[in-house]
Amino acid sequence: MFKRKLTALDYPSPDNFNANDDKQFRNLVIWLEDQKVRHYKIEDRKALRDIDSPTWPKVFSQYLSDVACPIQSDNKIEHLQWLLGFSIRLEYADNVDKYKGQTSETVKKTEMNAPKIVSANPLDNLDFDSPDFKKGVNALAQLLHVTPHKDHLITLKAVSKVACHRLSAEALENPDTVIVKGKPFPFRETELGFQLGDNVLNDAANILRLLYIHDLRDLQTRINESIVSVQSVTANPKTDTKLGKVGF
Structure with a gap:
């Protein structure tokens, strides 16, 4: 029932989405906030990103209030339907010139002529909350002597800063510019x-x-x-x- 909206939003694997699976449901909510809604600042999405927290339903309820969701029931499917529609409206508002000339005929023609493209970028298919991903982030942190944070994404951000500052091509060619002295x-x-x-x-x-x-x-x-x-x-x-x- 969500396939058309998820496809319109370019959500990965819209065919396999199951709204009754709590993990998939929560992952979709944070994906919509990260990619489409962007109501919170990145650092303010921490609680929403903690999908395994027992307080997540309360955080989600506050999020719905913050984005002015008018649905008063406790039905999470209705909340998700509204959130998807809201995301589509925002997507359209950001790309009016791209979509205003589209009709059902032009869409069908485009779909028929468009080649099937399979992304070669492995990052597109990563599950950033999987145990393997968290384990890999912590391994990188240990390798670069970065103190791990309980939020693995914050640890990843710290690892990224170290890599960009200390392991860039310029830094490797001129290590004295980044090595702290004194x-x-x-x-x-x-x-x-x-x-x-x-x-x-x-x-x-x-x-x-x-x-x-x-x-x-x-x-x-x-x-x-x-x-x-x-x-x-x-x-x-x-x-x-x-x-x-x-x-x-």
């Missing part, structure tokens, strides 16, 4: 200015403050670079002396 900063010896009543919390607060200062310095550096770039244009203006005029 003595470690004794953050435990600095004055925090307040006490949280726990040594671990104090250490965390000190680290967060240092990271914040680092971000401020990086921002100031970028601002200075922008000022220099603007000054290079405004401090040496080019004039056309032929347009000059002396006297009245």
Whole structure:
């Protein structure tokens, strides 16, 4: 009953979707939020992404309220029907020029003439919540000495940052540009200015403050670079002396 809408939204394997399977149902909800609805910021989707949590139904109920779902019943199939329709409306709104000239005849003709394309990208068929995927992420984290997080997707994000910063072609050609030099900063010896009543919390607060200062310095550096770039244009203006005029 969902096949046509799922196909319209380019959902992987619409033929095999079973709305009565809780895992498939929850995976579809987070897929719709990630790919089509995008109502929450990425970092705010954590609870919705935790499909194995016993509190997920409550999180889903709050999500429906946040996207202004008008369905008042407790029937999850009705909720999903509305959410799919809502996603299709958003998809259309994002691509009006693409769809406004489509008719049933043009769609049939396109389907008949279009070649069957099978994606060669293995990432398209990955189940990001499967045990094997989580195990692979944790193995990468261990290999790169990244402290694992309980949310494997956050761990993957950290692994990605390390790989992009330390393992890029430029970094491998010039390792001195990414290797941290100097003595470690004794953050435990600095004055925090307040006490949280726990040594671990104090250490965390000190680290967060240092990271914040680092971000401020990086921002100031970028601002200075922008000022220099603007000054290079405004401090040496080019004039056309032929347009000059002396006297009245």
